[in-house]
Amino acid sequence: MEPSSSGFNYADYPVIVGIDFGTTFSGCCYAFAQNEEVIDIVKWPKQNNHVYPKTPTLSLYRKGSTQLVDWGHGARRQAMKPNSVDFLLLSKFKLYLDEHLQQEALPNNLQVIDVIADYMGAFHQHVCTELLKGFAGNYDQSKFRYCLTVPAMWSDHAKAAMREAAIRAGLVQRGDHPERLMLISEPEAAALYCEKKSEQFNLVHGQRFMICDAGGGTVDLIVFEIDQQMGGRRTLKEVTNGHGGSCGSGFLDLRMREYIKHKFYHFGSINDSAMEHIMDTFVNIIKPEFDGYEDHFLDLPASMGLGDLTDESIGLENGSLCLPANELRDQVFEPVIDQVLQLIEGQLVQSPNNLEAIFLVGGFGQSNYLFRRVEEAFANRVGMIGVPPRGELAVVRGAVYFGLNPQIVTERVSRRTYGVETRMLFNKDLDPPEYSVVGVDQKTYCRQRFSVYVQKGQSVRVDECVSKNFVISYPNDTDSDLFAFDGEGPPPRLTTHQLIKKVGHFPIRMPTLEGVRPGDKVNMTIRMYFGLTEIKIECVIRDKTFVFTSSFDASDAYGSVQPQNESDYPGSQQMMPPPTAGLAPPNPYGLSDPSGSQVSLHGHQSSYTYGTSMSTPTMVPAQQAAGYPQAGGYPPTSSVYGGGYPPVQGDYYQQQQQQQQQQQQQYSQGYPPSQSYYSGYPPASQGYPPQSGSSYYGQH
Known part of the structure; x- marks a missing residue:
């Protein structure tokens, strides 16, 4: 594999490790770059002959302590012991990064970020032990690079938090090149796996297929098109704006608990160990086998003391409870599966033509009943509905395929509208007078305009680069901000608008340049790549390139990460206004963009120009940036649940309340699961569920 354009040499890291950090289970595979054979890690600590190739995403802490006691199977086992009152079992903590769910503080x-880092650290230590057994000392962890999967619906902030957690967990060092740790969206990883297996499905150039990745917590969907020019290698292009919802199979478990509680309501409450026994039977036997037609029978655990009881009113005969297919269907399965069908419908609407296949992957994707319902609903609209072999490993195996060949996905659809803050000629009909400012050319400009770099829903090639040139006085440092708009329709004109969020602040430090005197003008280029899983930003000064990934998005919250070698930088001074270069008016806020309004997207034949007036990106020190939300006050991005409502005007907490009301209305239609269900998931003693208003960034 070639070194990347930004100077990362893949050959230095011949071992590729794929990690699927899941809501309910996590898995890992690896491969050697030279032979590309993917090897699954199937041995997990304390797994007791379980053959499932993944390990539970569970962490155990002592009450009042932030020290991890155990993880995975061991955490569950310890928590089930009779004397475990001093312990907290944390589950489904991945959902805390989903900004669409209401959240409260963890116990x-x-x-x-620390909880995820603790789990990942223990998980990674085990993975390294397993890998190094097999290597017989040929390699060590310094030769590994990583590909980590993230939900398609996660915001830039959540991805940045995941990268930060992986660094804290010790997967990579803070000073490593960002490409040593790659992120890939889960349905995209699953798509790579299905494409590899697609010889058996006979998919050819130009055909499209949908991935429905149904796991324990979330269901993610996306449509890809196979691209194979004559004699060339097969690559994939994203066709739709991938989206998803929190309606994984964990919500079936939740409904099952409620259903059983309701059944035995007149016997009083069911003790915890009896309920766990019943749930084990549901999870391991009923859930995977349920087909919608056949009744199931549940032998009640002895601890319920109902061994020889018969109660026809609830279908109990000699301690065996009949669960009629129609009740399981209507009360447990349908409300959740209906949401999955609606998500599939949402993708079909975005890509109505040429859809050859729907592939069901993930643990929930193996459900017979889900397969049957998808077939009933969509068989007449797509070529085939397939469940690939080992679908529960599709995501993590696909992550390794991506690590082996990151160029396999050539085009992605932007999930948000991104841009920078600029000055443009003042329009008295549209721009507020208090934003007007007169330039040295005596023309009136509007400050804090939102200059769009890439539109939501726009297809962007992975190598497509938005490039801007600036002039800066040596040896000054500078910084820049990236803004995003999540709504539909034309983006607002001003970055101060309620719906425009600042998602990134990246500091650019002037390197030491030989033979350059203080005050000399230095050219600098900022290149932004929006076609990758994370936004990548490169800043080029002379022959030096600085690379930022979405970790810049987290920098305000986590404290800025300094470049490694302090001595390379001659120190920071006040920024001076740059020369006008005969084009742009002087910019009191920082840098000048001598190129005028032209925004060139390299890698396409054409150049897009957004807006015809002069655009000078303003690079503002963070504290001056208008309307920047405080760490932790990031309002959720607009809903993925199909409503697509933008956050409401007004302050953040008012937005939260109104959003909750809107969600409540959506919930009352059965989509997603109702709030009352959510409140018992998992038991409150485990410090869950998340509710609104928690700030989980910047409290360290």
Whole structure:
């Protein structure tokens, strides 16, 4: 594999490790770059002959402590012991990064990034032990690079938090090149796996297929098109704006608990160990086998003391409870599966033509009943509905395929509208007078205009680069901000608008340049790539390139990460206004963009120009940036649940309340699961569920 354009040499890291950090289970595979054979890690600590190739995403802490006691199977086992009152079992903590769910603080004053880092650290240590057994000392962990999967619906902030957690967990060092740790969206990874297996499905150039990745917590969907020019290698292009919802199979478990509680309501409450026994039977036997037609029978655990009881009113005969197919269907399965069908419908609407296949992957994707319902609903609209072999490993195996060949996906659809803050000629009909400012050319400009770099829904090639040139006085440092708009329709004109969020602040430090005197003008280019899983930003000064990934998005919250070698930088001074270069008016806010309004997207034949007036990106020190939300006050991005409502005007907490009301209305239609269900998931003693208003960034 070639070194990347930004100077990362893949050959230095011959071992590729794929990690699927899941809501309910996590998995890992690896491969050697030279032979590309993917090897699954199937041995997990304390797994007791379980053959499932993944390990539970569970962490155990002592009450009042932030020290991890155990993880995975061991955490569950310890928590089930009779004397475990001093312990907290944390589950489904990945959902804390989903900004669409209401959140409350974790117990023990734990922070979500640290909880994920603790789990990943223990998980990674085990993975390294397993890998190094097989290598017989040929390699060590310094030769590994990583590909980590993230939900398609996660915001830039959530991805940045995941990268930060992986660094804290010790997968990579803070000073490593960002490409040593790659992120890939889960349905995209699953698509690579299905494409590899697609010889058996006979998919050819130009055909499209949908991935429905149904796991324990979330269901993610996306449509890809196979691209194979004559004699060339097969690559994939994203066709739709991938989206998803929180309607994984964990919500079936939730409904099952409610259903069983309701059944035995007149016997009083069911003790915890009896309920766990019943749920084990549901999870391991009923859930995978349920087909919608056949009744199931549940032998009640002895601890319920109902061994020889018969109660026809609830279908109990000699301690065996009949669960009629129609009740399981209507009360447990349908409300959740209906949401999955609506998500599939949403993708079909975005890509109505040429859809050859729907592939069901993930643990929930193996459900017979889900397969049957998808077939009933969509068989007449797509070529085939397939469940690939080992679908529960599709995501993590696909992550390794991506690590082996990151160029396999050539085009992605932007999930948000991104841009920078600029000055443009003042329009008295549209721009507020208080934003007007007179330039040295005596023309009136509007400050804080939102200059769009890439539109939501726009297809962007992975190598497509938005490039801007600036002039800066040596040896000054500078910084820049990236803004995003999540709504539909034309983006607002001003970055101060309620719906425009600042998603990134990246500091650019002037390197030491030989033979350049203080005050000399230095050219600098900022290149932004929007076609990758994370936004990548490169800043080029002379022959030096600085690379930022979405970790810049987290920098305000986590404290800025300094470049490694302090001595390379001659120190920071006040920024001076740059020369006008005969084009742009002087910019009191920082840098000048001598190129005028032209925004060139390299890698396409054409150049797009957004807006015809002069655009000078303003690079503002963070504290001056208008309307920047405080760490932790990031309002959720607009809903993925199909409503697409933008956050409401007004302050953040008012937005939260109104959003909750809107969600409540949506919930009352059965989509997603109703709030009352959510409140018992998992038991409250485990410090869950998340509710509104928690700030999980910047409390360290």
